[in-house]
Amino acid sequence: MALYVLYLDLLVTHQFEGRRWTLPAQVYAAPLELYAGLALSPAELEGELQRLGYRRTTALDRPGTYRVQGERIDVALRPVRFADETRTATLLSVVAGPKGLESLRDGAGQEVPVLRLEPLLIGSIFPIHGEDRIVVTPQEVPALLPAALKAVEDRKFDSHHGVDPVAMLRALWVNVRARQIEQGGSTLTQQLVRSYFLSTRQTFTRKIREAIMAMALDAHFTKADLMNAYINEIFLGQDGDRAIHGFGLASQFYFGKPLAELDLSEVALLVAVVRGPSYYDPRRHAERSRARRDLVLKVMAEQGIVKAEDASAAARRPLGVTSRPAGAYYPAYLDFVRRTLRRDYHDQDLTEAGLKIYTSLDPRAQEQAEHALERELARLDRQHKRPEPLEGALVVTTPQSGDVIAIVGGRNVGYDGFDRALDAHRSMGSLVKPFIYLTALESGRYNAATVVQDAPIDLKLANGRHWQPENFTHEVYGPVPVVRALAESLNLATVGVGLDVGLPKVADTLQRFGLPQPPLQVPAMLLGAVEVTPLEAAQLFNGLASGGFHNPLRAVRAVISADGKPLKAFPLEVSQVASPEAVYQLDRMLVEVMERGTGRGARAVLPAGLTVAGKSGTSSDFRDSWFAGFSGSHLAVVWVGYDSDEPTGFTGSAGALPVWAHIMAGLNTSSWEAPMPEGLAEMHIEFPTGLRVAPGCSDDMVAVVVPGDASIPAKPGCSFPDNGNPVTTILNRAEQWLRGLGH
Amino acid sequence: MISSMRISRSSSAVVSAWLIAACLSGCVVSRPEPTLPPGAPLPGETPPGETPPGSTQPAPGPGEAQPPPSERPPAQGPRQFRLGPAATALVTQAHAQAGSGEFGQAAVTLERALRIEPDNPLLWIELGRVRLGEGNAAQADAMGRKAVALATGDPSAQAAGWRLIADSLRARGRDPEAADAEQRAGTLSPH
Numbered sequence: 001m002a003l004y005v006l007y008l009d010l011l012v013t014h015q016f017e018g019r020r021w022t023l024p025a026q027v028y029a030a031p032l033e034l035y036a037g038l039a040l041s042p043a044e045l046e047g048e049l050q051r052l053g054y055r056r057t058t059a060l061d062r063p064g065t066y067r068v069q070g071e072r073i074d075v076a077l078r079p080v081r082f083a084d085e086t087r088t089a090t091l092l093s094v095v096a097g098p099k100g101l102e103s104l105r106d107g108a109g110q111e112v113p114v115l116r117l118e119p120l121l122i123g124s125i126f127p128i129h130g131e132d133r134i135v136v137t138p139q140e141v142p143a144l145l146p147a148a149l150k151a152v153e154d155r156k157f158d159s160h161h162g163v164d165p166v167a168m169l170r171a172l173w174v175n176v177r178a179r180q181i182e183q184g185g186s187t188l189t190q191q192l193v194r195s196y197f198l199s200t201r202q203t204f205t206r207k208i209r210e211a212i213m214a215m216a217l218d219a220h221f222t223k224a225d226l227m228n229a230y231i232n233e234i235f236l237g238q239d240g241d242r243a244i245h246g247f248g249l250a251s252q253f254y255f256g257k258p259l260a261e262l263d264l265s266e267v268a269l270l271v272a273v274v275r276g277p278s279y280y281d282p283r284r285h286a287e288r289s290r291a292r293r294d295l296v297l298k299v300m301a302e303q304g305i306v307k308a309e310d311a312s313a314a315a316r317r318p319l320g321v322t323s324r325p326a327g328a329y330y331p332a333y334l335d336f337v338r339r340t341l342r343r344d345y346h347d348q349d350l351t352e353a354g355l356k357i358y359t360s361l362d363p364r365a366q367e368q369a370e371h372a373l374e375r376e377l378a379r380l381d382r383q384h385k386r387p388e389p390l391e392g393a394l395v396v397t398t399p400q401s402g403d404v405i406a407i408v409g410g411r412n413v414g415y416d417g418f419d420r421a422l423d424a425h426r427s428m429g430s431l432v433k434p435f436i437y438l439t440a441l442e443s444g445r446y447n448a449a450t451v452v453q454d455a456p457i458d459l460k461l462a463n464g465r466h467w468q469p470e471n472f473t474h475e476v477y478g479p480v481p482v483v484r485a486l487a488e489s490l491n492l493a494t495v496g497v498g499l500d501v502g503l504p505k506v507a508d509t510l511q512r513f514g515l516p517q518p519p520l521q522v523p524a525m526l527l528g529a530v531e532v533t534p535l536e537a538a539q540l541f542n543g544l545a546s547g548g549f550h551n552p553l554r555a556v557r558a559v560i561s562a563d564g565k566p567l568k569a570f571p572l573e574v575s576q577v578a579s580p581e582a583v584y585q586l587d588r589m590l591v592e593v594m595e596r597g598t599g600r601g602a603r604a605v606l607p608a609g610l611t612v613a614g615k616s617g618t619s620s621d622f623r624d625s626w627f628a629g630f631s632g633s634h635l636a637v638v639w640v641g642y643d644s645d646e647p648t649g650f651t652g653s654a655g656a657l658p659v660w661a662h663i664m665a666g667l668n669t670s671s672w673e674a675p676m677p678e679g680l681a682e683m684h685i686e687f688p689t690g691l692r693v694a695p696g697c698s699d700d701m702v703a704v705v706v707p708g709d710a711s712i713p714a715k716p717g718c719s720f721p722d723n724g725n726p727v728t729t730i731l732n733r734a735e736q737w738l739r740g741l742g743h
Numbered sequence: 744m745i746s747s748m749r750i751s752r753s754s755s756a757v758v759s760a761w762l763i764a765a766c767l768s769g770c771v772v773s774r775p776e777p778t779l780p781p782g783a784p785l786p787g788e789t790p791p792g793e794t795p796p797g798s799t800q801p802a803p804g805p806g807e808a809q810p811p812p813s814e815r816p817p818a819q820g821p822r823q824f825r826l827g828p829a830a831t832a833l834v835t836q837a838h839a840q841a842g843s844g845e846f847g848q849a850a851v852t853l854e855r856a857l858r859i860e861p862d863n864p865l866l867w868i869e870l871g872r873v874r875l876g877e878g879n880a881a882q883a884d885a886m887g888r889k890a891v892a893l894a895t896g897d898p899s900a901q902a903a904g905w906r907l908i909a910d911s912l913r914a915r916g917r918d919p920e921a922a923d924a925e926q927r928a929g930t931l932s933p934h
Contacts, residue, residue, distance in 0.1 A: 036829070114828075400861035571850055571851075571854070675893070
């Protein structure tokens with residue numbers, strides 16, 4: 001027995017001495033950059049502050065608070081560590097008008113040109129056993145917390161030797177009468193031992209072991225040390241696979257703000273949760289946890305820790321928990337982060353080393369995207385009435401920087417399961433068409449006005465079978481200009497062009513834009529028999545949205561170590577993968593897709609006057625409904641379909657487009673208005689025939705951009721002042737118009 | 744983290760050349776605003792979200808006072824890129840960082856600016872200069888080309904892009920191509 005006690009003593013001291021909690025990497029969203037001119041309304045700014053757990057006050061008395069005075073919002077910013085800078089607590093005054101931020105000043109009244117809010121903690125990368133925590137130092141713990149813990153859990157903590165015999169006997173008596181373990185009577189030290197060293201199985205021998213170990217701990221360590229260990233160790237909630245340990249993380253998990261900023265009612269609620277994180281879960285059992293919080297407050301007043309009137313005031317406050325748990329909000333995004341980092345880090349580095357990971361996630365865009373997908377899928381489900389629920393996934397980027405700002409992996413956004421954005425390999429369908437036409441434009445033999453034949457195709461394949469593709473409508477359209485073939489997504493015309501420029505060339509274009517695997521070079525490739533994930537589709541279209549420059553899409557910007565050393569940066573990289581002239585011509589045709597082609601349905605949802613470019617995609621038998629498109633500042637790719645690969649019965653325009661349009665409408669985005677490269681010219685052609693027309697000559701014309709030396713046949717009877725070159729035509733018109741001004 | 748060790752003699756020369764150029768681009772930034780024709784929107788009146796702050800101003804000219812009816816506003820025509828106040832502050836900070844050899848930090852700072860004004864070629868040129876300074880001539884070249892594409896209509900910004908391309912080619916010993924690029928810059932905007 002003595003040997004056993006000695007063994008436990010050694011075990012406890014050794015393990016506790018060298019105790020180091022494994023620290024899951026913390027993952028942060030992109031910080032919001034504030035500057036005069038930023039389109040952010042006062043309400044939106046307040047929303048951002050509240051998302052960061054800032055509390056509105058009148059006093060502005062400590063970091064983490066703000067006050068509103070008319071159009072001015074004063075913020076007491078917390079100290080913060082960015083990947084590239086550490087900033088102390090600072091005051092900021094923002095004047096926000098209806099059109100956006102008007103001025104930023106610091107505490108001394110000096111103009112501040114640009115300032116970042118702190119990045120939102122969006123989750124952590126915790127190990128398989130699921131233990132997640134944020135470790136706090138004693139300085140970060142509000143004094144009320146240890147006092148409340150002692151008052152409620154262990155009144156003799158400061159004087160006992162690890163166990164409280166009276167409380168234990170009382171518990172034993174209760175348990176003997178009930179013939180089972182019902183009451184704890186454990187000291188904080190015993191609870192710590194239980195959590196730190198032992199399983200939670202309750203037996204009498206385990207109780208004895210626990211008591212011996214608690215006494216050993218108490219003999220070797222100070223009460224302050226033990227209290228700090230308790231605060232960082234104890235289990236306080238469950239979120240799927242993730243176990244919330246320690247008050248530091250619990251504070252973020254329940255209130256979305258640092259532990260140091262909790263007020264009396266919030267501290268009391270966390271102390272209430274200690275007794276049964278599932279039974280007293282404030283999100284699921286609000287009434288029950290509220291009753292226990294109020295009991296904690298009452299005990300605190302009785303013990304003289306707080307004044308009775310403060311306790312009753314705190315008891316009148318709502319629970320104040322955030323609607324969704326902080327961290328692990330965004331499983332699909334975190335999934336991408338994890339995969340990015342796995343190339344450079346072992347799992348253990350991520351789950352144990354306390355790294356800080358800075359990402360490009362835009363929480364506002366992410367939430368918009370989640371809502372748009374959820375709402376539209378529910379609407380489609382109601383319309384289509386199938387037993388299986390529709391699924392969807394999407395990716396949003398800022399094309400020029402290649403930042404991935406939002407990822408949704410399925411309609412159940414909180415579910416950390418199959419991530420369709422990264423893992424659903426689906427036929428890209430007509431999303432391939434822009435790359436076929438880009439290849440054609442690059443060949444120099446095609447432009448937007450080139451008339452191509454939409455005619456029946458019958459190809460004898462190597463295996464002896466015949467391939468006879470059809471248009472979506474099963475009709476044949478005859479001669480059509482390229483701009484129309486793309487806008488209306490005509491299969492036969494596109495296959496004709498693709499065969500003419502050659503499968504290897506088209507495959508090469510796809511790979512230049514970032515397709516990871518070489519596509520199988522069969523004619524069906526021209527109708528999108530190429531499997532891509534939504535993320536890969538976003539990579540492909542990102543190059544079209546940024547003028548023919550490829551940037552590897554990235555979620556992670558930087559990784560820093562627990563002690564603040566920069567470990568890894570993911571810098572912006574670009575490479576030119578297509579001629580800017582060809583991409584511009586194509587992009588202008590993708591604008592026409594939205595104006596008059598398969599994307600026109602978005603008009604009703606998008607803000608008036610917003611110029612966007614895009615392409616619908618429908619794979620064979622309607623199994624996949626895609627939409628990929630971009631504005632001047634954002635790209636979004638949406639996939640909708642069934643996990644079982646059953647046909648959906650609708651096209652990209654009917655399924656994915658509404659989701660896409662709602663996402664774009666919800667973002668604060670700008671028009672696509674890339675400058676037209678030199679050597680190109682804008683002219684008008686008749687949409688059905690591709691013949692050059694002057695305004696007034698046709699009631700169905702479209703503006704296209706072609707090489708300046710392109711010769712486009714004019715519509716008979718349509719007179720042009722110079723009878724020739726479209727560039728001079730436009731110049732002449734401008735000149736006439738200028739002369740008109742003079743009169 | 745920063746590959747400043749790899750700076751070769753020739754690229755240090757490039758860096759000092761850039762620090763001179765930095766002053767020049769500072770001059771671009773502080774150039775007075777062109778007077779706008781009556782009726783044209785004032786910079787402050789541009790609806791937020793429609794145009795990135797301070798990206799371009801159409802040069803004054805009667806032809807741009809109002810677009811002709813039923814025509815898109817001309818995408819082309821002389822333009823002059825400038826930096827907005829936020830980007831200017833970040834560029835100043837990046838110059839200080841690059842000046843003390845912290846190229847990685849300077850690049851991070853310039854990326855912040857680029858997120859605010861992603862279409863501004865002047866920022867891509869700045870970032871390309873930093874990449875060149877840390878010895879990454881290939882990225883400098885690509886960013887120069889990106890800048891040239893974005894700078895359509897602004898000969899002086901295009902020339903600055905071509906000069907960056909020329910320097911990045913020279914850093915890789917591709918002197919004949921560098922001379923071509925230099926010549927293009929010279930045609931657009933003589934020194």
